[in-house]
Amino acid sequence: MTLAKIEDFSHVTKSLYEQNLELTERNKTLSILQRINSIILSSATDIQQIAGQIANLIVKEADEKIVGLFLRDKSTIKRVSFAVASSLDDFKNDMDAYFFKENIPLSDSGFLATAIREKKSIIVPNFVSLVPQFPEEKAHTIQTIGEITQAAIYPIITHEEVIGAFIVSRREVTDALKAYTEDLINRLVSMIGIALNNALLYQDIQQANQELKHLDKLKDEFVSLVSHELRTPLTTVKGFLSVVMDETKDTMDEEHKQMLKMAYGSTDRLIKLVNDMLDVSRIESGKLTINQTKLNLTDLVKNCIAELQPVSTKQKITVALDDKSDIAHYVSADPDKTKEVIINLVNNALKFTPQGGSVTLSCKEDQGMIITTVKDTGRGITPEDLTKLFGKFTRLEENANQPKIEGTGLGLYISKAIVEAQGGRIWVTSEGRNMGTTFYFSLQKAN
């Protein structure tokens, strides 16, 4: 083999070695980053725990001697974790006591606060300078044992905001490894930022959740209290009005009779509103109680029609059950709640149907469900309004030429909740304005 060929061979071998070295260091970097990624993706959400895991990982796998992680909380900086290499184990207690144990104000003139305030990395000439409060002799010993030549502070920035800082001791590294060490540290800072930011976000969400739960509880208690406090006197007023109306029906003049009638009607509406609000509160807090039993739905519908007869007669609207088959349909449902739904739907139909119109109810079986329909010949609903119907406090826009429709806007919302709580579905169709409306709701057929 010629000298030239030996030299070529030597050159190739050296080049291969350098490439292998690069691969080895990159592998090491990727392995560490992957481990931090696992910490990010793990179910750990406690910041102290996450920061502790990261600090220990860096010390062990990246062969760093001292690592510290800090979080910024408005105008204060606090240490969340630190780790030291095993060669410095004897100084762990000293590190705990002196390595930024107390919170530091953001306005502090030291290196750590400056790095965070100015959002820039700082290289501190030695460990002694980094932590001036550390007992000097011990700081020098730590520096010697750990072969620490400098300390580096990297601000941790996420979404352009500094959330903390990462401190790592630096040692003399051979030229061959210098570039890889820098690369690793830079990547580490980004990953640490993600891990800590996630943990902070989770903390915020947890706190917000706690507050929401508390507010929700307060709201329920308030609604319950207010409803009770309102309902009791209103019921009393309604009762007394009824007595007065009854006892003075032959003696009172027409004008005052009308006033009493209006007062009675208003009280009645207020009581209904309070009851509806209580229902809504129960629905939203998941406390709607359903007592499902085998129920003769056909009979229930007939009873509701009979109950609303005085109103429908007064409004000159026919309400009837279309039941050619004369079959009794049985469902698994709560009798009181289901009655509430039927009364609600028929009342709505009566409100929106003019004199001379009709409201027709029917029940039929369809694929294991019993579907009840309430069909009216009233105003009808536009396609845009159909989508809004089952929301809270929904009242459709009224025509100036038509009489004002009273109501809380909660009836359909409550009906939907009741039907769905029983495993059913409620829906509506209408051909459009003045084309009538048909409401449907389904309930499980009883065996």
Added chain:
Amino acid sequence: MDAYDKAAQQIINAQKAIIGPLAIEEAKKIHGITMQLPDIIVLSGNKAELLEELVRQYELFFGKASLEICKEAAKQPLSQLPTDQVPQLLRS
């Protein structure tokens, strides 16, 4: 195991991480360096000289980068020794 044995062990392990079994093959070429068990290095003779020869072997074949790796690997084990007892090639 003294400082020289530990240094040799660390150097060979560091080189093995980069070039694999080739690191051990090159080490075995040095008269006085043997493997007793898989991966346990034994130096017999003038250990400082053996260590220096080992490092020179790696440098010869793999260049300056491998010398730097050897220095890095041997730093900790040899830190306990006085400077004049540290092989010339491995001094900072």
